[in-house]
Amino acid sequence: MSKPLIIVESPTKVKTIQKYLGGKYNVASTVGHIKDLPQKELGIDVENGFVPNYVTIPGKQKVIKALKEAAGDTQDIYLAPDPDREGEAIAWHAADVLQKKGRNFHRVLFHELTKSGVNEALSRPESLNENRYKAQQTRRVLDRLVGYQISPILWKKVKYGLSAGRVQSVAVRIICERERAIQAFEPEEYWSITAHLKAGNPPAFEARLAKYKGKKFSIPDEQTAMQTRDQLADSEFTVDKITRKTVRRRPYPPFTTSKLQQDAIRKLRFSAKKTMTVAQQLYEGVDLGGETVGLITYMRTDSTRISAEAANEAKDLILQRHGKDYALEKPRFFANKNRTQDAHEAIRPTSVYNSPEKVKPYLSKDQFALYQLIWQRFVASQMAEALIDQKNIAIAAGDYLLTASGSTVKFPGFLALYQSADDTAEAESKKREGQLPEMSEKEQLALVQLEPKQHFTAPPPRYSEAALVKELEENGIGRPSTYATILSTIRDKGYVELIKGFFHPTELGFIITDLLVENFPDILNVDFTAQLENDLDKVESDEQEALDLLRRFYELFEQRVIAAAEKMLSVKGVGLPTGLKCPECGREARIKVGKNGPFLACEGYPDCTWSRNYIRNEKGVIEPVEPSEQAAEGETCEKCGRSMVVKQGRYGEFLACSGYPECKHTKSINAGAPAKSTGVPCPREGCSGELMERKSRRGKVFYGCSRYPDCNFALWDKPVAKKCPECGASYMVEKETKKEGRIIKCAQKECGHKEPAA
16 A cells, blocks of 8 residues: 655645655645636636636646555545645645545644654644635635626726736725825925034034924924024023933734735845745755755744744743843743634744854855844844833923933843844934933023924825735735735736835726726725625634625625626727817817827827827826937838838837828838747647747847737747646746756746756
8 A cells, every 4th residue: 555645735845844754655746726716717606606616727637647646545645735725725626636435634734844843743633624725715716706707897998908806906006095195295394493402411412393382383484483593592491301211112023924024025125025935945945954944934824823832942042142131031922913813823933043144054145034034033022121211301492392302222132133124214213313411400501503494294105015015914905825916916917016116006007996996896995805804714713604705795796797897987989088188179188098008099089080198297197298200210111212200109119201191101110120939839829829039119038929919928038848847838938046047947837847957
């Protein structure tokens, strides 16, 4: 009889687990999901209880065959995909394809990939968790209903290929609303007055004007500022009151997924996606000189719970390294907000004795940076509180009151090891404020200088990746495992751009958001989306029936879909109103969407053919962009022999005869440009083209189908005419990485196969 089989999700875990178990088990991987809803149809029986029709994912037939061969005639299969909802779904689908009379399936949860962690999980197998699977399946059904029933309406009304998502569309709405708040913002002038003062003891210090006759005081303009300055200049400055107190600061809990992403974005300049990729590597195992060790616990969690063993290990290390003043008498534990996810611990090192300096030689630069962040945050969570001495000085000057404040670290405690991005920013601010001298109440102070300064109120800031993750978390939008995907998807779809670290909605993002908010106000509502997330948690905890949730959702959603199909404004046809007049005929210029994105066109088309690209100014006002003409060097008109010029049209730049309107000859700006064949057939089903190397307008190389514009399939990575040996995908792609050099990897995202380039 075959050995018991352990099935994991990622192929990189296979060798790690085999080393730990010494040949007692066979180990195989599903390479991600093996089943999903069909790609080209809804795949949900709405009329009969929303039953999903799961099919084998294209390319996964070989994986399933390999799993069956690995199982052989074994009686016991241990299903060990990741310990979350997605992993539970993979476990259920693996059990489904390997079902056999007399065979037993056990669910094991590897919260950490260490020898002890693996053996402990295997010694305490569980049953498959039906409620967790139902929660994942319900989420998948909800997402499919929204995506597959709204997206076709957008194709018809706006542009083919657009998509809507239950969570991603809410994230885009949040970004659009912030941008409109910025556009609508009107700055207001105000002034501050800073007094530079000297006491009997050095150093000199600064105090800011705060009150007039005991009330808060604001200075609206320069005239008031100068009058106030003159009155202060004639006043005596006296220390009115000194307040001292010592503040205790508790350390932060160990990382949850969202907090890890926020700190890594701000301190390490990682993206949310990169953070999760590197964390996955640390979780799945790193070769530490011949022994593969999972360095951190599972990295998708919103729990701050830690085991007593881990806390005590940290306490021992702190005693050794920092002494008893920094150690706790008993472990510190943190309360959880979300009880349904408490099966996981917080993100922590699997052993604090794998210190960053010890493992650094075996890690890449990115792996080390993230591991150090996780290790320091966890160890700091078990250290003594910091003690901060704060001193506030109230200074009287006639009817005015000024204030100065300062703080010093009396005892650093956990701050000796870890400071968040906010701590670092606060420390820099305190440095700029300077130190306060020793003073006594009623002491007379010498005025050195009065400094009036003009300010303007600032608009709300745009969202950075860290700020958007925080916003999503605080509003209950999505869950820890989805944040990185959300941020990637909204950029990939072209609804937002990340410019200098901040999200800006594109014009397409505005258009789609406005249409969806008008026609699907519930789906785009933050509170509604957050409540759905809570309901999914209740499905997992068996407090909510999945079918009741789906019926309640679909009853309203179906009505919205029917109404939108009929009433949603057609941007293709009618266009969005702008209030602008067509300069040629006086009718309204409207926003339409073409192949190259939004543009302005006269509502009188085809009688009036006026059209322009447009931009929005800083207030969001639409401004048409007049086309510029420049000579196309070396290009002459094939019809009349005149020179050709470069013009800007609704689909981008093109060449046109300078003799227009007598000669109306035009041609593509890339006409005649060489396109180099890659030898890879276009992978789009039903297409007979092949992928060709081309250049974009900005000169960047990409690979597009030779049948364009009939087929618009394109890649940035160079395709390679080789089948993936892991999943059978028809082609692979070539990439260059700093760590691995030039490699060839599978084009299918869910398959992690890669190999050195020849």
